[in-house]
Amino acid sequence: MPIITYREALRHAMDEEMARDGKVILLGEEVAQYQGAYKVSQGLWEKYGSKRVIDTPITEEGFTGAAIGAAMAGLRPIVEWMTFNFSLQAIDQVINNAAKYRYMSGGQIKTPIVFRGPNGPAEYLASQHSQALQSFYAHCPGLVVLAPATPYDAKGLLKSAIRDDNPVVFLEGEMMYAWKGEVPEEEYLVPIGKADIKRPGKDVSLIVHSKPLKAAQDAAAELAKAGIDAEIVDLRSLRPLDEKAIYDSVKKTGRCVVIDESWPVASIGSWVAWLVSKNCFDYLDAPVELVSSEDVPMPYNHRLELAVQPSAPKIIEAVKKVMYLG
Amino acid sequence: MPDLYKPEIISVINDDGYADPAVDPEISNDDLLKYYRLMLLVRIMEENLLDWQRQGRIGFYAPCTGQEACHIAAAAAIEDRDWIFAQYREPGAILLRGWPLRTFFAQTLGNSEDIMKGRQMPDHFGDPEMRFVTPSSPIGTQISQAVGAAMAAKLKGDDVISLVYFGDGATSSSGFHDGLNFAGVFKAPVIFFCQNNQYAISLPLEKQTASENIAIKGQAYGMEGIRVDGNDFPAVYKAVKYAADKARNGGGPTLIEAVTYRLGPHSSSDDPSRYRTRDEEKQWWQKDPIVRFENYLRNKGLLQDDYIESLRASLQTTISETFREAEMVEPPHPETLFDDVYDHLTWNLEEQKQELIHYALGEGGRCPWQI
Ligand SMILES: Cc1ncc(C[n+]2csc(CCOP(=O)(O)OP(=O)(O)O)c2C)c(N)n1
Numbered sequence: 001m002p003i004i005t006y007r008e009a010l011r012h013a014m015d016e017e018m019a020r021d022g023k024v025i026l027l028g029e030e031v032a033q034y035q036g037a038y039k040v041s042q043g044l045w046e047k048y049g050s051k052r053v054i055d056t057p058i059t060e061e062g063f064t065g066a067a068i069g070a071a072m073a074g075l076r077p078i079v080e081w082m083t084f085n086f087s088l089q090a091i092d093q094v095i096n097n098a099a100k101y102r103y104m105s106g107g108q109i110k111t112p113i114v115f116r117g118p119n120g121p122a123e124y125l126a127s128q129h130s131q132a133l134q135s136f137y138a139h140c141p142g143l144v145v146l147a148p149a150t151p152y153d154a155k156g157l158l159k160s161a162i163r164d165d166n167p168v169v170f171l172e173g174e175m176m177y178a179w180k181g182e183v184p185e186e187e188y189l190v191p192i193g194k195a196d197i198k199r200p201g202k203d204v205s206l207i208v209h210s211k212p213l214k215a216a217q218d219a220a221a222e223l224a225k226a227g228i229d230a231e232i233v234d235l236r237s238l239r240p241l242d243e244k245a246i247y248d249s250v251k252k253t254g255r256c257v258v259i260d261e262s263w264p265v266a267s268i269g270s271w272v273a274w275l276v277s278k279n280c281f282d283y284l285d286a287p288v289e290l291v292s293s294e295d296v297p298m299p300y301n302h303r304l305e306l307a308v309q310p311s312a313p314k315i316i317e318a319v320k321k322v323m324y325l326g
Numbered sequence: 327m328p329d330l331y332k333p334e335i336i337s338v339i340n341d342d343g344y345a346d347p348a349v350d351p352e353i354s355n356d357d358l359l360k361y362y363r364l365m366l367l368v369r370i371m372e373e374n375l376l377d378w379q380r381q382g383r384i385g386f387y388a389p390c391t392g393q394e395a396c397h398i399a400a401a402a403a404i405e406d407r408d409w410i411f412a413q414y415r416e417p418g419a420i421l422l423r424g425w426p427l428r429t430f431f432a433q434t435l436g437n438s439e440d441i442m443k444g445r446q447m448p449d450h451f452g453d454p455e456m457r458f459v460t461p462s463s464p465i466g467t468q469i470s471q472a473v474g475a476a477m478a479a480k481l482k483g484d485d486v487i488s489l490v491y492f493g494d495g496a497t498s499s500s501g502f503h504d505g506l507n508f509a510g511v512f513k514a515p516v517i518f519f520c521q522n523n524q525y526a527i528s529l530p531l532e533k534q535t536a537s538e539n540i541a542i543k544g545q546a547y548g549m550e551g552i553r554v555d556g557n558d559f560p561a562v563y564k565a566v567k568y569a570a571d572k573a574r575n576g577g578g579p580t581l582i583e584a585v586t587y588r589l590g591p592h593s594s595s596d597d598p599s600r601y602r603t604r605d606e607e608k609q610w611w612q613k614d615p616i617v618r619f620e621n622y623l624r625n626k627g628l629l630q631d632d633y634i635e636s637l638r639a640s641l642q643t644t645i646s647e648t649f650r651e652a653e654m655v656e657p658p659h660p661e662t663l664f665d666d667v668y669d670h671l672t673w674n675l676e677e678q679k680q681e682l683i684h685y686a687l688g689e690g691g692r693c694p695w696q697i
Contacts, residue, residue, distance in 0.1 A: 057498035215558030301444030
C-alpha cells in the first residue's frame with residue numbers, strides 16, 4: 001500500500017470528490033495560486049480553475065457566510081480556514097447560521113459545507129494561533145465534528161464529510177500534515193461516527209483524538225516495556241461520538257485515561273470522562289483520569305509551550321494513577 | 327477639480343533626491359539623522375533575523391523590509407503619549423518609542439528577560455508603559471480597538487490620539503469596517519494608517535478589493551482619505567502630522583494609505599517567487615526608501631558616504647553582540663506559565679502549578695517538556 005502524508009491524503013480526498021462532483025468548490029485565503037498556506041490544496045487550482053478553487057479577501061466571516069449562501073443555492077463548498085483560531089471571526093456564521101438553518105426552516109434548507117483547517121497547537125505560535133477549539137464546535141447541535149489523526153482516516157473521513165448533507169467541522173493539525181501512513185489506492189470511505197482501536201490492549205484504555213495520538217502511542221510503547229498493555233481508542237469523530245467503542249474498551253480494561261489537547265473545562269475530554277464515569281461505573285477499578293492542556297493560554301517560548309501540552313510522560317503519570325502504581 | 331476617486335499620491339522627495347522647500351516638512355537635522363540611523367538599524371537587524379531564523383536560532387520572523395520609512399515616519403509624527411496599535415510589521419516604531427535592542431531581542435526570543443514573559447510571537451512586541459499595544463494576530467482586530475482607545479481619551483479629556491497600523495489585506499476585515507464606521511460616527515481622534523505593500527501574503531491588492539485605491543474608502547465613512555508615497559519619509563511624516571494635528575484639534579479621524587512594497591517575504595515561512603516576479607521586485611528596489619532618504623539627506627548636506635559605511639559596520643557589530651548576549655539568557659521558568667491568566671493565581675491554577683513542578687522537579691527530576 002502506498003505511504004503518503006496526511007497533507008497528501010487530504011488533497012487526494014478533495015481532488016477525488018471535486019472530480020466526482022462538479023458542485024464541490026474550495027474557497028479560503030491562499031487556497032488557489034499559493035496552493036494553501038500549508039500546501040494542502042496543491043495542484044487543485046491548476047486542475048479545477050479559479051471558478052472552483054477560490055482565493056478570497058481576508059475576511060473569515062465574509063467567505064464563511066458566502067459559502068453558506070452558496071450551499072443553500074446548491075453547491076457543496078469546502079471552506080479552508082487558515083487556522084481554526086481565525087474561525088473565531090466566522091463562528092457566528094457557523095453556529096448561528098450553518099448549524100441552524102436546517103432546524104429553523106423545519107428541515108427545508110440544507111447547508112452541506114465542510115469547514116476545514118489546522119486546529120490545536122503547533123510550534124512557536126503563541127496564544128492566538130495555538131488553540132484547540134474542538135469543544136466550541138462539538139458543543140453545538142447541528143454540526144458534525146471530525147478529528148482524524150492518520151492519513152488513512154483523514155482521507156476517508158474527508159470524503160465522507162464532503163458527501164455529507166450536514167455542515168461538517170473538520171479538524172486537522174499543522175504538526176500532523178507531515179505525518180505518514182498507508183493509504184490504499186482504491187477508493188474507500190471512513191464512516192462518520194466510528195472510533196478506531198489504534199492499539200488493542202487489556203490493562204488500560206487511552207481515549208484520544210487528533211495530534212495527541214502520537215503521545216498516546218509513545219506512552220503505550222513505554223508502558224509495554226513495564227508490562228502494561230494499553231488500548232488506544234482514537235475517537236476520529238467527536239460529534240457524533242462512538243460511545244459504544246469507548247464503553248467496550250473500558251469495560252474490558254477497567255481503567256481509563258482520556259487525553260485531549262484542549263483546555264480541561266467543558267471539553268470533549270471532560271465530556272468523555274463523564275460519560276465513562278457514568279456508563280462504566282460498575283466496571284471501573286479507578287476514577288477516570290484526564291490529561292489535557294494546562295488551563296492557560298499558550299505561551300510562545302518553546303520550553304513553556306511543550307510544558308503546557310499533553311505529553312507521553314504526563315499520560316504515563318496518569319496511567320500510573322489509575323493503576324495505583326507508586 | 328481633483329478626481330476624488332484618485333487622490334494624488336503625496337510625495338516630497340523628487341527623483342533627484344531633492345525636496346521643494348515649500349513642501350518639505352520641518353524636522354530638525356538631529357531628528358532626521360536619528361530616523362535614518364533607525365531605518366538602517368531595522369534593515370540590517372532584519373537581514374540578520376531572517377538568517378537566524380534559518381539557523382533555528384529564532385522561531386519565526388516577519389520582516390518589514392521596504393516599509394522602514396513608512397512605519398517609522400508615521401510613529402515619528404505623533405507624540406510619545408499617543409497610542410500605537412501595531413499590526414506586526416513595525417519594529418522601528420517600538421525602537422523609536424525607546425525599546426533598547428536587547429529588550430527587542432529578548433521579546434523575539436521569548437526569554438526570561440522578555441517583559442512579555444515569553445508569551446508572544448516575534449513581531450508581536452508591545453509595551454503598555456509606552457502606550458504601544460502588542461499586535462493581535464487575527465487580522466484587523468486592532469482597528470476597532472484603536473478607535474476605542476481614542477474615544478476613551480476624548481471622553482477623559484486627554485490630549486491623546488491613536489495611530490493604528492494595518493495592511494492592505496486588513497481592509498477586507500470586519501475590523502476595518504467597524505473601526506472606520508465608529509470613528510466616523512464618534513469623530514474619534516484616530517489615524518488609520520494603512521501600509522499598502524501591495525500583497526497580503528500572496529494575494530495582490532486587486533484581488534483584495536475592487537476599489538480604485540484604499541484612500542477613497544475613507545469617504546464612505548465620512549472621513550478624509552489621503553494617499554502618500556510610503557517610501558518617502560518626509561511625505562509620510564507630513565501626512566501623519568497633518569492627520570494628528572487635525573485629530574488633536576477635534577477634526578476627527580483620517581485614513582492614510584501609504585503606498586509601499588514589501589521587498590522581503592511575508593514571513594520566514596514564505597517564498598515570494600511563487601507569486602511575483604523578480605522584475606517587479608527589482609523595480610521596487612529602485613525605490614528603496616532608505617536609499618531615497620539617504621539621497622535626501624545627502625542633498626541637505628547631512629550625510630557623507632564614509633559615514634554611511636562606518637554606521638553600517640557599527641550597527642552590525644551592535645546587533646550581533648546584543649543578540650549573542652540575549653541568546654545566553656535562560657528561557658522563562660515553567661512555573662511562570664500560570665501567572666497572568668487572571669489578576670491573581672486562582673486556587674486551581676496553583677494546583678496545576680504544583681502538579682507540574684512535581685513532574686518536573688519531583689523524584690528523578692523528569693521533565694515532561696524534554697520528551
Ligand atoms: C483573521 C485572520 N485571518 C488570516 C490570517 C492569516 N494572515 C496573517 S498575515 C495575513 C496577510 C495580511 O496582509 P496585510 O494586512 O496586507 O498585511 P501585510 O502582511 O502585507 O503587512 C494573513 C491572511 C490572520 N492572521 N488573521
